[in-house]
Amino acid sequence: MATPHNQAETGEIAESILLPGDPLRAKFIAENFLEDVEEFNSVRNMLGFTGNYQGKRVSVMGTGMGCPSIGIYSYELIHFYGVKNLIRVGSCGSVQEHVRVGDIVMAMGASTDGGYAHQYKLPGTYSATASYELLARAVQSASEHGFSHVEGNILSSDLFYTETPEWKEWAKMGILSIEMESYALYCNANRAGVRALGIFTVSDSIVTGESLPAKERQVGFTNMMQVALETAVSFTE
Numbered sequence: 192m193a194t195p196h197n198q199a200e201t202g203e204i205a206e207s208i209l210l211p212g213d214p215l216r217a218k219f220i221a222e223n224f225l226e227d228v229e230e231f232n233s234v235r236n237m238l239g240f241t242g243n244y245q246g247k248r249v250s251v252m253g254t255g256m257g258c259p260s261i262g263i264y265s266y267e268l269i270h271f272y273g274v275k276n277l278i279r280v281g282s283c284g285s286v287q288e289h290v291r292v293g294d295i296v297m298a299m300g301a302s303t304d305g306g307y308a309h310q311y312k313l314p315g316t317y318s319a320t321a322s323y324e325l326l327a328r329a330v331q332s333a334s335e336h337g338f339s340h341v342e343g344n345i346l347s348s349d350l351f352y353t354e355t356p357e358w359k360e361w362a363k364m365g366i367l368s369i370e371m372e373s374y375a376l377y378c379n380a381n382r383a384g385v386r387a388l389g390i391f392t393v394s395d396s397i398v399t400g401e402s403l404p405a406k407e408r409q410v411g412f413t414n415m416m417q418v419a420l421e422t423a424v425s426f427t428e
């Protein structure tokens with residue numbers, strides 16, 4: 192059954208899915224990691240593919256940028272397509288000196304400067320957390336491969352370009368890095384009782400101004416993709 196944003200028919204999307212912001216990163220993952228690939232979505236060029244990894248079915252689809260965008264796509268994947276394990280594979284900007292460009296960051300929790308959780312009318316501040324099961328499996332995978340990784344709280348910001356250096360205040364609260372989608376993903380998943388995890392490669396250091404050169408960026412992203420795929424298929428029958 193199609194939605195306004197996804198033309199896939201029921202059954203065309205696997206139980207576990209990787210979610211990069213960039214639809215061309217979804218295409219890259221499908222072309223370089225999956226076998227027997229079929230495209231299930233091209234509405235708005237938000238490309239989605241299903242294939243096999245280590246003999247198990249897995250999907251990958253772009254989400255666009257920001258909580259409103261991933262909010263739509265992940266809600267539909269969960270409620271209309273029965274997806275149970277959602278793993279965001281993104282880039283992020285570090286706000287801590289010890290979190291270096293090229294490192295993998297795994298978001299145990301996501302904070303936000305946005306209002307995604309207002310819809311739930313909660314009598315307080317919601318702490319959006321990852322699935323511990325997905326996180327533990329992803330940590331195991333990264334450790335086995337010797338990939339440099341760090342776990343903690345991240346900020347899902349509504350702002351990429353800002354007038355004020357608010358990142359310094361978030362850094363004082365132990366925030367590791369900034370991206371733009373995981374808070375909404377975690378809200379949707381937790382509300383529905385399914386698993387979600389955000390994994391990122393540090394593409395920029397907001398502390399030092401450093402930015403990953405193209406080649407290293409490619410390798411770092413590939414490490415993250417491998418970790419995410421190994422995690423995804425661990426939760427697939």
Ligand SMILES: O=P(O)(O)O[C@H]1O[C@H](CO)[C@@H](O)[C@H]1O
Pocket residue numbers: 211212213255256257280281282283351369370371372
């Ligand atoms: O590389 P992706 O997955 O898009 O993630 C990060 O990059 C975008 C900003 O450039 C935002 O979507 C942010 O979350």
Ligand SMILES: O=c1cc[nH]c(=O)[nH]1
Pocket residue numbers: 282283284285351369370371394395397
């Ligand atoms: O600084 C950065 C880098 C990637 N993504 C972000 O949201 N911010």
